[in-house]
Amino acid sequence: MKKILVTISMIVALFATQQVKAQFAVIDPVNIATSISNTATQVVQTSSTAANMLANFREVQRLYSQGREYFNRLQNINNLVQDARQVRDAILMVGEISEIFVHYFQKMLIDPNFSFEELVAISTGYSILLNEAANMLWDMSSVVNASGWLMNDAERMNIIGYVYERLRNHRNLVRYYTRKNISVSFLRAQRAGTVDRVLALYGTATDRVW
Numbered sequence: 001m002k003k004i005l006v007t008i009s010m011i012v013a014l015f016a017t018q019q020v021k022a023q024f025a026v027i028d029p030v031n032i033a034t035s036i037s038n039t040a041t042q043v044v045q046t047s048s049t050a051a052n053m054l055a056n057f058r059e060v061q062r063l064y065s066q067g068r069e070y071f072n073r074l075q076n077i078n079n080l081v082q083d084a085r086q087v088r089d090a091i092l093m094v095g096e097i098s099e100i101f102v103h104y105f106q107k108m109l110i111d112p113n114f115s116f117e118e119l120v121a122i123s124t125g126y127s128i129l130l131n132e133a134a135n136m137l138w139d140m141s142s143v144v145n146a147s148g149w150l151m152n153d154a155e156r157m158n159i160i161g162y163v164y165e166r167l168r169n170h171r172n173l174v175r176y177y178t179r180k181n182i183s184v185s186f187l188r189a190q191r192a193g194t195v196d197r198v199l200a201l202y203g204t205a206t207d208r209v210w
Contacts, residue, residue: 035063054109057105057106057109057123060101060102061102061106064098064099064102067095067098068095068099071091071092071095074088074091074092075092083157083160083161086160086161086164087140087160087164089164090136090137090140090160090163090164090167091137093133093167093168093170093171094133094134094136094137094167096171097129097130097133097170097171097174098130100174100175100178101126101129101130101174104178104181104182104202105119105122105123105126107201107202108122108181108182108185110201111185111198111201113184113185113188113189113192113198114184114185122181125177126174126177129170129173129174129177132170133167133170133171133174136163136166136167136170137163137167139159139163140159140160140163140164143156143159143160143163182198182202185198185202186198
């Protein structure tokens with residue numbers, strides 16, 4: 001466990017250069033995910049018109065962009081012990097879930113095959129999934145940082161592994177949720193003869209999450 005904590009400390013140290021210190025010192029990946037999720041929930045709570053939905057989703061995009069460089073830097077760190085790598089990859093999976101939401105929901109907003117009510121429902125689903133991912137990451141970070149817990153190294157590593165596997169399955173669930181939503185648009189496009197437009201919007205099945 002000491003190796004894990006030391007390696008995580010080294011990860012943090014890599015971000016603490018003069019150039020990025022002000023930007024990253026106050027950024028917590030759990031808070032990033034939670035902030036994005038809270039803002040996504042606001043889309044549902046406050047949107048009464050399409051204009052409000054777009055305004056709120058721009059805030060979701062801004063919050064994700066704020067943490068995106070953090071995730072990109074973390075992704076490039078490879079020389080980690082196994083358990084520290086699982087902690088890093090768990091953080092990255094929450095970032096990936098956030099990216100899936102931001103990337104594909106932005107496209108859904110301009111997809112004529114979805115009604116406003118359906119977009120609200122889709123946004124609600126993404127909000128729930130993102131909240132659950134943030135909670136899982138919080139569970140893991142609590143174990144890693146809980147110096148006062150009566151827990152040995154093996155128990156900590158087991159919990160880290162358990163949360164990592166849950167997040168990996170959850171990431172796959174978000175991909176499935178996205179594919180199912182896009183498939184609704186695809187089926188409607190087939191009936192309307194506008195499949196090419198849907199493919200141009202979302203890409204093909206071979207190079208996209210769906």
